Amino acid sequence: MPVALDDHHRALADSVSGLARRHAPTEKTREGFDELATGKRPDIWDHLVRQGLHAMHLPEEHGGADGGLLDLAVVAEQLGRALVPGPWLPTVLTGAILTTLGPEGGAEGPVRQMLGRFGEGATGAAVTTGGLVASPDGDGWVVTGTSGPVLGLPGADEVIVRADRDSGMPLWFRLSPDVGDVDVADGIDLTRAIGRLRLDRRVVEPGRLLPTPDPDRLDLVFNTLLAAEAAGVAGWALDAAVEHVRNRVQFGRPVGSFQAVQHKAAMMLVRTELACAAAWDAARAENQAADQRRLAAAQAALTALPSGIDVALECVTLLGGIGFTWEHDAHLYWRRALSIASVAGAEDRWAYRLGEAALAGSRDFSFVDAHALPELRAEVAAVLDEVAELPDDALRSDGWAPARGGARRARLAEAGLVAPHYPAPYGRGAGPEEQAVIADMFAERALEQPTTVIGEWVLPTLLVHGTEEQQKRFVGPTLRSEIVWCQLFSEPGAGSDLAGLTTRARKVDGGWVLAGQKVWNSMAHEADWGVCLARTDPDAPRHEGISYFLVDMRSPGLDVRPLRQATGHAEFNEVFLDDVFVPDACLVSDPGEGWRLAITTLSNERLSMGAQLSHGSALRVRELVESGACAADRDDVLRVLGRSTGREMALAALNLRSVLGRMSGLDVGSEISVQKVFSAIAQREGSRALVSLLGPAGATLDGGHTIDHIGLPAVLFGGGTIEIQLNVLARRVLELPR
Template sequence: MALPLLEDHRDLAEAVAAFANRFGGIADTRSNVKRYAAGDRPDSWDGLVRQGLHAVHLPEQYGGDGAGLAELAVVVEQLGDALYPGPYVPTVIASGILATAAGPAAETMLTELAAGATGAVCTGTRLRAARSDAGWTVSGSADPALGLPGADVVLVRANSEDGELWFRLEPSTSAAVVIEDGVDLTRSIGTLTLTDHQVEAGLIVDGLQAHRTELIVNTVLAAEASGIAGWALRTAVDYVKSRQQFGRPVGSFQAVQHKAAMMLVRSEIACAAAWDAARSEEHDEDQQKLVSAQAALAALPVGIENALECVTLLGGIGFTWEHDAHLYWRRAISIAAVAGSEVKWAHTLGDRSADSERDFSFVDPEMLPELREQVRRVLDEVALLPDDGTTSASWAPAKGRARRARFADAKLVAPHYRAPYGLGAGPREQAVIAHEFAMRGWAQPSTVIGEWVLPTILEHGDAEQQDRFVEPSLRADIIWCQLFSEPGAGSDLAGLSTKARKVDGGWVLSGQKVWNSGAHEADWGVCLARSDADAPKHRGLSYFLVDMTSKGVDVRPLKQATGKSEFNEVFLDEVFVPDDCLVAEPGQGWKLAATTLSNERLSMGSTLHHGSSRLFRQVIADASHDCPREDAVEGLGRSISRELALSAMNLRGVSARLAGQEPGAEISVSKVYNALAQREGSRDLLRLLGPRAAVVDPSANYAIDHIGLPSILFGGGTVEIQLNVIAQRVLGLPRS
């Protein structure tokens, strides 16, 4: 959940957390809320300055550490987790903005801030500047500004006919600061009013760019929201693990587990959005505009939602003044408010996405040059071959095609597989290969259901099974289906009833399977069947490879609510499976199925099919929305936000592996968020359409897109099952 991925960032986070724990904590904050509301610094401010936590992002020439936005975000997240009081956040926002400026006024302010002065930034559409003989005259009221009361350095932005005017505020009778009664009790907030305030040339700050200042503000606030969300999750989980009701821990109740699991999902979204914004510091303007809006839209509401859910899981005690939950809740509300409305940011992201897309490539173009050249040669050769296409009725690749054969020969269908099937590519090599495919605009080849089956055979199958099945599957000569689910078992695979009876030379399978994707086109299926009726549920299962042309296999396509037949039910009537098609030993099927399903969730958590931004763009392009265009643009923004969140989470997972970390919760989290994002996006799309959604249109089948959702909501385990997994295996909540 925390921002740091690299070892030095993790060390920084630990140091900041240790500092926050040493200096008073929330008990000190509570006893000094009146002081902080008036703009006083905490007693630990000098210690914070001595450690350089206020200047980690500032250039070394001013006494800073010369780091960047990513390091600052790590510090802010940890101090947000500790609810560190006072002017820290408004100060680093001010200094971060000034570090991108030029001129003597900025240099003077940076020197003061690096020495330990506090800062604030005042903006708002009602501050207007006009040229005067002495420089500029500014009048109007700014929006409420965090840290303004008590700030040593105040940076102000006003609007003029020439654009934005940034300047340092000097004390004057023409400038009035009103201390407001802030929602956040732990830091000051105030309103600046200027009346014919004169700004001399020496106070003007030059060189600031709107997109850079916005990025700094939104990244810092998003990082603090991530810290708040993490505290709320940890506090709620710790409580429900120990709180007893009806003779058992509250955390054993499924409703509570699902709430806690969703808190983790939201925390990961906030963390990923803040992380992606912070890493964009060196990216171009269009990229920074996208991630800045995304940070505000995706991360800031999470702080509020997780704080509220923390209160609901704590129950009555969480709603008391004495509990710390409301202090975090108040801060989350405050920072989301000063950043701007959620609706505004959704519309902004939709607008900005019209002409640009987020670039999630992350590898150095010069990394592993020999591998790059090898992949490029193969891609050049493949480009000269005819397109392979797919089979007519599913996602399976067509058989016997030249492109697929060339990719298989080059070990690029599954480059992470060990030789002789792949290149044994680690995370860095896989990233480089994916980058080369992406630069051509090509999708990497897939074995579809085989993506989940083949790793199981490679890990648990014998050498003959590997030789027999892996290479032909990579060449698309074998197409796979999965025979797991049953009408009476659903997601409870341990409760399945298909029987496997031992006979001479093999096994006889009898039973019924359902929701089998592509079974009508598959050559082989992986089947989980009960080989020992007397063993406990999980221990009596075995994992079989079934020839789908075998006598007794009856595949019946299921017509879905969409009118399509992508799924099937499969009847197994005394189907003989030879011994050499049993993978591993009898009774090990549950362990093998876990391998298969974990690969399934990783694969299915990578893209959005329903309610995608592509469909929102289409609605806007053909003006088929039954609402003002700006509402449709807002819908696009929210759709883009969901896709950016998923992509950022996936990229964080890859980056963690590149940094040598083991995979964490991201597989299950991505699966849950993927399904929920498609549900929300598809429903949002219908809200825009009106009468258009009542007609089946082959060129723009929005309603059918929504009706097809169950295949996503059920596939690979329902959302509810995945929430159980997160709650019990990731958060450690007790089973019921």
């Protein structure tokens, strides 16, 4: 799914893509490497100017379209995907900085002058890399030093410069037209000019001084556009690699049919989606508060830019020797990814800055206005206030099961607030906006939204495939928490291979008799009912002849035995079914329809599990920072916090894009498996990083952090392993051959 979500931005993306194909094919770009390095404008520049793509973010009075950062991000992604050469990125970055300053010095002020020049098609560069020092000289300043490498500096028509002062406050100014001495550098990206600015006591008159930009806005603009371009690079690399492995034949088979290749391609998809989500999230922060801009800017640098490099490199490895030749375009995209990640600054620096920002606040991923749907808000508020006055008489569990019954839960179920997205009479038929408002109302009162746990996956299956009698019997009581569910799918010899199950169901008068063994069943020792897959036709193909049963967990012949895990806890079980009778009324749909029903259940499971982090969370790291109970230096801890926060923000951005994509009519089916894969990876990496901070304390049970790490298999196995999800992405989304 690209950065663009709505119709307007998708149309813009298509237009830019077509323009790039017509006027900047890579074979033409290759012919101009030497001239591009000196700052000569490529032929496509005039076409970009005629289309207004160089100035879409500028005010209308200066020839722009008053567009926002998201408009620029959509264009940057497409130009990155097409490897469009030349000064577009440094030019729009410079212009975007100026738009945050406002006019200075009246109609002839330097800001207005430069904005007018950019509107007419001038190119630009912003020297922000350090190395220049400003000293007072009468009414003005003198600047001396050599800057770091700056994209677009050779050949730029307009240049703005940041120099350091003794006071610690930077001096910003417009460089005079002769620009000073520019040393052209040999850039890693062969499609763009890059150079260093060298000044020897250059005098800066007062009329050339610029206001100091807001550093948070500056970071946001830079990192958003760099991240969007990285997403475009990743998108091209993914497409190129997938096309190659679909068609390349080795050992008599398409390369893409080998599982190792499929998993690598699927991980490229995951990283590409992350890059898009990070760039999009940064762009939407443009008009948000400073703390939100700070978080989003750091996240874009920390997630999207490394993803661009990784996906480009994986493209080369999947292309094999052909991808490592000068003639193939893969290395040009890899070079682009390396270049933009480098100019953004050190990755560890952004991890530290995100860690600092995470101590002060968290990213807001709400997508409805605080005053949206006032009638719904008032209605829900009244119910929640009423619930608060009721007795808290639910029976709490020592395990994962939800608290049972109680007056509060009954009132929430009656009001359709336990699962508001369910249809009436069980829910409110709430769409994404209504669900978000209801969630806001719970959050305002510091109330946790109720959950049915395993029921979150079972009830949607019953609502789609169950009979009216089954729905009446099970849905309402489950929402009131009078019924607790478990899932009887996995078996000792067929863990993630559900189609390989051997539990049998034999037809008898009035029902079925089930015989077999299930394993890794969460909450089976506390559950009232279980959903069970059993084979009703042993002669049918693997994915056929399976049926979906509702099993009373108190049935004769059913034996639940707790499994003690490596953590020492017993949260899972193995379940033995010794001729357990299940009445016909507890068969869901028709015999042999179980696999289709299981897909519904598992889809709900994966969506739920992909939206939360339980191991190695940023909250745990933040608590460690605040307590000081770790062996690592504070800076190291903040970097770990930054990376943990970045992973959680990336996942939340994926989730939000999925919701908004559905609202815009996009097909976002791959998002569920992408979220599940990344959720598992994020928890594995976050938990391991947390343990690395503990030192000797990690050898004890203090704080539970090491046990939290040992409990990782619960999420690495549950709902389908990372490898199973990669299979799904490779075969169903990327359509690689089997």
